[in-house]
Amino acid sequence: MHFRTRLRRLALTSIALVTAAAALPAPTAGADDGSRDRHPSSGRLSALIRYTEYGVPHIVAKDYANLGFGTGWAQAADQVCTLADGFVTVRGERSRHFGPDAAPDGSLSSAAKNLSSDLYFAGVRKAGTVEKLLATPAPAGPSRQIRESMRGWAAGYNAWLEQNRVTDPACAGADWVRPVTPLDVARRGFAMSVLGGQGRAVDGITAATPPGAAPVGGADPGRAARAARELFASDGAGMGSNAVAFSGRTTANGRGLLLGNPHYPWQGGRRFWQSQQTIPGELNVSGASLLGTTIVSIGFNEKVAWSHTVATGVTLNLHELRLDPADPTAYLVDGRPERMTRRTVSVPVKGGAPVTRTQWWTRYGPVVSGLGASLPLPWSATTAYALNDPNAANLRGSDTALGFAKARSTRDIHRTLRRVQGLPWVNTVAADSAGHSFFSQAQVLPRITDELAGRCSTPLGKATYPASGVAVLDGSRADCALGSDQDAVQPGIFGPSRMPVLKDAPYAENSNDSAWLTNADRPLTGYERIFGTVATPRSLRTRGAVEDVSAMARRGRLTVGDLQRQQFANRAPAGDLAAADTAKACTALAAERPDLGLKEACEALGRWDRTVNTDSVGALLFDRFWRRLVASVPAAQLWKVPFSAADPVRTPHTLNTAAPGFASALTGAVSELRAAGIALDAPLGAHQFAVRDGDRLPLHGGTESLGVWNKIEPVWDAAGGGYTGVSTGSSHIQAVGWDGGRCPVARTLLTYAQSSNPSSPHYSDQTRLYSGERWVTSRFCEKDILRSPALRVERVRER
Template identity: 75%
Template sequence: MRTRLRRILVAAVALLTAASALPAAAAEGQNRQQHPSHGGLSATIRYTEYGIPHILARNYTDLGFGTGWAQAADQVCTLADGFVTVRGERSRFFGPDAAPDFSLSSAARNLSSDLYFQGVREARTVEKLLAEPAPRGPSRQAKDLMRGFAAGYNAWLEQNRVTDPACKGAAWVRPVTALDVAARGFALAVLGGQGRGVDGITAAQPPTTTSTAAPDAQDTARAARELLAADTADMGSNAVAFSGTTTANGRGLLLGNPHYPWQGGRRFWQSQQTIPGELNVSGGSLLGSATVSIGHNAKVAWSHTVATGVPLNLHQLTLDPANPTAYLVDGRPEKMTQRTVTVRVKDGAPVTRTQWWTRYGPVVTSFGASLPLPWSSTTAYALNDPNSANLRGSDTALGFSQARSTAEVLGSLRRTQGLPWVNTVAADSGGHTLFTQSQVLPRITDELAQRCSTPLGKVTYPSAGLAILDGSRADCALGSDPDAVQPGVFGPAKMPTLTDAAYAENSNDSAWLANADRPLTGYERVFGTIGTQRSLRTRGAIEDVSAMAQRGRLTVRDLQAQQFANRVPAGDLAAADAAKACAALPGGTATGSDGTAVDVSGACGVLAAWDRTVNTDSRGALLFDRLWRKIPAAQLWKVPFSAADPVHTPNTLNTAAPAFATALADAVSELRAAGIALNSPLGQHQFVVRNGQRIAVSGGTEFLGIWNKVEPVWDPAQGGYTEVTTGSSYIQAVGWDGSRCPVARTLLSYSQSSNPNAPHSSDQTRLYSQEKWVTSRFCERDILTSPGLKVVHVRER
């Protein structure tokens, strides 16, 4: 063992020394010409416990190569499926009517997904963005990473056999290009804009009749609120940074708890990336990305939360009376541009459709089934998505990876302006903290919305943040900020930002209460609301982290405890009242929604005895969860929200409302029908199945306010909650102790590989179930002394 370790150390030192000792010009020449693979790309991958790769390379192209190789080894089927999507080929391989993975758009069918992405490809949208000079377009380093990633993915395919049953032997698992990698990044950038409107973009056709009912303003506003709120239900997060004033050693701390899908293309994948003397970063990457999305280096740690900023707006078009495919701007007609796209279809003839584009963006006729935007003979709606000109996310991530402080994290955001739909929370070894909602948003000022909103927009903008502007007026253009890298978006000076607060926390509400003692105000409505009711998750998080900050002397252990405290804020507010109201029901019965009298007396003691947590051994948690989901939000509380006390209001369960007793009866009936005892431990009925074995899962739903969020599928026939759709994903608790190595504990809840035959498809899931952590191996000595160390040299043939 000692001899083997000595050889590894010598090889690693030689590689580190060779790369770092060269002058810049000579190193660049060697990087281009002198690889161990005789002119091809190569990297060294050191695997440690749980299959975590530490990728060592001489330059960015080689680093991309090693990253593409290692991601393919763990996630080839999921990656290949995503590449089929961005190539517009889902209908060709899977049929036009199947539902695609929603990771890269909201398309309901493969056909609409293909029509959109094939249109993007034929318009050369991504190529044009790649050709933009930095910082408007991606840097040379970012493009080198993409090129290397494609080469690494292809080399793995060439040199290995696919064993994952999801795509073993599939014709759609094929080599990719750097353009495919960039197109995947583009799809993630427009996820909240054009990606949200794919069905409405590809279905939009000129009207065939002269009369179409205008959308109702209140219905549209309600649908817009629901549409935008769904983002944080499906993909949200918590993150908190603590300053040195609250910690045991005066250095910063960061706990990141992103809530992302447990299946499909928006999974995280964990790695460390190192170019000696240039880059050294560890964390989680969204699949298909060659950069670390959320992570830490030796000096700074960061995480992201899905932001409340609305990354799109609509322009209501006044159409030319003589031509519904022309619209008026200052009285002059302007013809729409046709984008005719043909898609190959499995077992059928090719399908051709025409999309209609304007100076503002594509015409869109709906956002899902709930928000119709009819194209009539007089009116149409065009979607403006500024992130359709944003391929800068990789450079933002690279800037974070190389930052040495929270100030440099903020500097990267100001320089690259590449984040489409997330906030950033960061802490550093100097004890500083940062919260910023630095995202690419349409430049909708409140003044512009007041001056240019259509009657529909006057309702949707204040209610949901969705601006609908008068597209017939040139003076309603979005304009430009002098510090913005592209026209029509806000510059960095307008972003809500909080620095050096004792704590900086976000749980997907607006920036207002990132720190309840230092509220952020003065930002435009499109960023989010001020002085409005917070979610239970935000309220519970602020209670927890503010108490931690006041207690002080914090360490990484305190972050770990917070992640798995599994406190239920809704339970603390309502369980005791629910138990009392249950006990007071005449005869111990309540009437269910079907009119049946139900004996609920057994539920009263269970609710009273419940420990108000969602640990796997908690008894009563499942009963309260099913009860809570059935009470209409409008009938929950007696005491309403007050902006003067936003953390503690609304409160007091309205047990006098008829909805309470009905919900209790229905919850009891539901559990009994499923054969589940009212006091059964949560972990027996909240689980995932891996290799035929149940793994109990703690945590709970968004609506209970739980930090450790999971959203499983209720299936009473299978015994309760099965398979988690979204929730705690790449979790990290990071601090510093004065040594060169950060103190970091991590967890990837669903494990590294989606291949059920792989050795690392469920090992971290079992750790997550046991509430245990992985100790990050960041420094060389920690990597090289790993008991599970496996060194692989990968290269092109």
Template identity: 75%
Template sequence: MRLRNRLRLLGVAGLALFTVSASLPPATASGAGRERHPSGGGLSAFIRYTEYGIPHIVAKDYAQLGFGTGWAQAADQVCTLADGFLTVRGERSRFFGPDAATDYSLSSAATNLSSDLYFRGVRDSGTVEKLLKVPAPAGPSRDVKETMRGFAAGYNAWIAQNRITDPACRDASWVRPVTALDVAARGYALAVLGGQGRGTDGITAAQPPTAAPPPAGGTPEEAASAAKRLLSAQNADMGSNAVAFDGSTTVNGRGLLLGNPHYPWQGGRRFWQSQQTIPGELNVSGASLLGATTISIGHNADVAWSHTVATGVTLNLHQLTLDPADPTVYLVDGKPERMTKRTVSVPVKGAADVTRTQWWTRYGPVTTSMGAALPLPWTATTAYALNDPNATNLRMADTGLGFSKARGTKDVERSLHRNQGMPWVNTIAADRAGHSFFAQSQVLPRITDDLAERCSTPLGRATYPASGLAVLDGSRKDCALGSDRDAVQPGIFGPGRMPVLKNRPYVENSNDSAWLTNADRPLTGYERVFGTIATPRSMRTRGAIEDVASMADKGRLKVSDLQRQQFANRAPAGELAASEVAKWCAALPGGTAVGTGGTPVDVSDACTVLRRWDRSVDSDSRGALLFDRFWRKASAVPAAELWKTPFDPADPVRTPRDLNTAAPGVGRALADAVAELRAAGIALDAPLGKHQFVVRDGKRLPIGGGTESLGIWNKTEPVWNAAGGGYTEVSSGSSYIQAVGWDDSRCPVARTLLTYSQSENPKSPHSSDQTRLYAGERWVTSRFCEKDIARSPDLRVVRVHERR
């Protein structure tokens, strides 16, 4: 339908949308007097705002769509966006000083200086500019580059035409205009987040050895354990659940999708919600990561998709054999190759510029650590180089754009195959025709199990089986990664090697490997770098599979069933352990357990509380907080001690089980939890929401949900502050939630929720409105079709425009 005809549905007549002289009559009687008409020429777009400040952006081409998106994101999130642009320019130390910690949104850098040295090196080397010039599909398409150009112009227009009221950056000199290169660099930072971004401190600190030898690394076993902790999605601040049901399980034969990504509630990895429309070309609704120009997770009229953080290891190491006469020269098949020097200078607030040299090899940068627990010493004979295939991947936006234009799960798969741009996530999708789809389509180093067997160093022989992190012998050409014929770039797996499952009653992922995507059809045959097979699943995966398998068996599912699943708040760990703990507790002589340090604690009241607890983490659940504090401590006990019945790969959802209350750590955990709550003045049977809350607009909002170890679908990772009354903020957890299905109309049936709300600005009416909905387990009804947008009681139409 032509754009003019679409807007007539809003009551807009005689509109010449994209001319300088265009004016916008009232969209509806209730919308009169709520329009803005920035003057000027150049790029422009229309933004229709509906409830909760959700913008519906209409533009005639991709540049102008990017303009509207950049404008609207800046209106809601200017401070966080500006902070991120400062990061990718390598200028944090200039404004905030070198020693302050970053928020870890765009890398793992521990300090501003480390972050700046890395990103200024990326900028100085022209890395992103070169990738922008690579022809599609190996590089970004013209359409995506146009959205980047438009986004920068829209962001710049907003900051030029508006006064910033957010106290986080009001009158800040570091809020400045940006370029399309800045927008692309932010996307690049997200792509390398799991690779070079994870090794930032080690890359920027790496220097050739001096006369003083560096500290020795740990044993291979210690390194394997450290690598496992480092790479575990379960320990990160990002995770997710997603499930797609096919038509055999639903009331009308059409697909259903429930997406529940678990992302940080603060900082630059927040989602932001919108609808993007280019009439006749694109019409999609969903959420974008801040700074992204396309929809990251969403739906259109025919297909819905979500992502979960995958287990594939997006990097590998090459152990270098050095020339004994020069530690900046390494040997490959006996022939010397000199490392490349990158000298990087960073401006520092109140001090002289800091200049450091980074060292690069044919495999990537030299690094001296992967996190504090995994040192990689550069000695006179050995160094380590980090290979990150996503360092040549600027295709994530095109992959998402392909999803946005898809007409079914086949098109989702085609976009994954053509663009190969997803760095660290799985993709789960469902469509109107009743198909379900799962793919672990990641950009991963092409580490086959055979290559790892032939080429692993002693360190790699420990880390690869334990974590999927390969450490290869960099002195041998026959240990190169090679290529797949269907791969868009050398050194990565092609689509034909990736775990895929289609058209099953359900496909589900909760950040474990692809193995149990459907428990009745386990996926096998993939390389270890993708994840494990026939190994214990997380408590959240076990609970999720129980739930979705039961839903699929029940059948006749509707969107309302997805909504119930999101807020069921069932605690699988409680169902496995609470009764056993209550019985054991009740039998204790004198009701006393021994806590840490040998302190006796009267736990007799806890026995009754745990017995009566409803095994859920609703905000009104009594006993949930006690079990939560207990289980966080008890789950640190090794599984072999914690459970009587060990893991059985033939029964992976129900094992391990049968709590071993005789394990010393179990009693100690209960004693410590009881003592902790009493010291904080918190009743053992207090309702969860009284002590798990966030404060918005001066009011406490009780928050349900629970932590990873409890196995809760509606994951909440709160911040414990005993002196403040319990959990007083949420660091990460359920973020942009969508429950999507279809009926016989052309409009999808969609319910959404952005848990932390649309705007970061505390002065905005949309800084906490959806958070209040989340606290009350209520949803937003998606306004996707024009007739629904027109009926919004809060409809406000804004024409945004460059001034020239």
């Protein structure tokens, strides 16, 4: 007890010193010659870190450089190997350390191999792309506060490396774990910004080569439309999310509520990391950041809470180039030739000579040979394709996060989105203590209006744009340029007045479909096709979510406890729609074909309670059957009652058990489980688990096709006993409300825990909580932090 008292006194004394430093008078405007940007801390950088339960750091600093320092230090302590690996990527050095043919983890681009990743990022470095963005004045470029936080983050990461020994076996003793620069931190942010644009096309950018003598066929419009629809129907990056905000009209105390449930990778560089960040008198925010970023990106403060969901807006477009007949590296605009710009880069390769390649750039962006493996875009003697990604000029994401962190209401959230315009590929859902709810699809998108697409689409674009929102414009016409909106911070993007927004609805919910059914009673329409569709079928996850949250809103008197129950209700909408018909058809098939041995399977399906809890019997069998069915039966043949835009939440429905493929999907699933030695009536958690510290932790939740809110994408390994891990799924979960006091009422959970280091006490602790459907009570206010039985205080500084 005596030690605990001393610890709390130390914490309070340190905070007092930080607060006093923050209150020192700032230099006058006339004295600001740039020296404050270089040395705002007037000495060595430092921060105070108080750790509470589950290793959550509460970082206190006197300014943004020092806050960045504490954040960089604390992130390194938990995730040094994952962070170092990402810095190898943005330096273009993966081939040098890991070989050219190995595959990156996909966190920072879609590159299939290290070599193409390196060639792309080496090109970014050679062009000075990020340096130019950093030099762009705000609001088009990053603010001084964010640049200072990047400088501090790099210093904190480096100080941790200097003062500590790496114990994580993933990188202990590795020569690629090196100090970083603020520019490295900014380059990592750039990679995240272009993830949905240039990041999708890294292989196509680095493989694009002028045609040889042999003729090259053109892109097939029908095939391209199908490929583009498949590519952009999913998030394309292994990510998704749910989020819902409830207005005060639905809650027990008239204040808002927010439930955020992002579905992000459980491994690699797109993991979330929890913290509270405080600059006394300036900033106080709690939540989660993506690794390598300097500011909380999803979270809450004293007055407002917000989350993000991956949006349907297509963050790129293509320009079809008409080439100069005399030179395939020159293209015509209004009949006049323009030469492409050569960008020749060389990357070191482990065990071999450096590899040198040339990339080709145009006024629209880089020439690409395809978008993914399924959408080739051949460069012929007459035609090439250039990719436009407006987020390649956007380094404003952290300023958006900072604006949210300082917001006092959903109105401030909206003002930040309108002012900064920095979110590349997500929607925003928010609620505040005054009872307001909010949704906005405020993305940085190419300014492709339906009018422009109708006037300027090539034959290829006339197929891809309606199908997927991917515009292919005639690059030979200057009148097909994207133009500008007066309220946009950069040319060629939509201004905020063109974006879908919903304010103060009883609920505002998104599960990665378009903005249309954010609230089923107040559909959003009138936006351009590139934002998403209207009056089209919704995913089962969206349908189930709208059913759940609309029922909650009608019931009313909601509390944070209701949000927690929704998160782990684990209802499988596919089961509600199809399980009874499946069991009935199974019974008929078993009677007709007793040789198939289906009786046990039919009984298990009949007993299934339509949930994916760890004790759910029949859930695993239905899951394996359903995956096979939806993969083999076209959506139009799956249901007897088709989709109706007049009843979008309840249609389509009634499973077509006579569809070709139904019987084979069922018998295939049964055979698969029996071959793996898995009982057909085994509880789900016995064969869906994560291994931590040698223990098998049973996992609830289910895959996208089942429509489960608590989505996880487990990794199937029949020899290992079933689903033996998770690729993506529920990650940083937060249920937030207010009770009228100064402290938010918040429950959080980081499903894969803070640290990826197996020797850390915070490697598996929150995964164990997730397995047991338990939560962390957030400690936001000082009194709660200082009462933590796990309180550990650390003052960190540069040497």
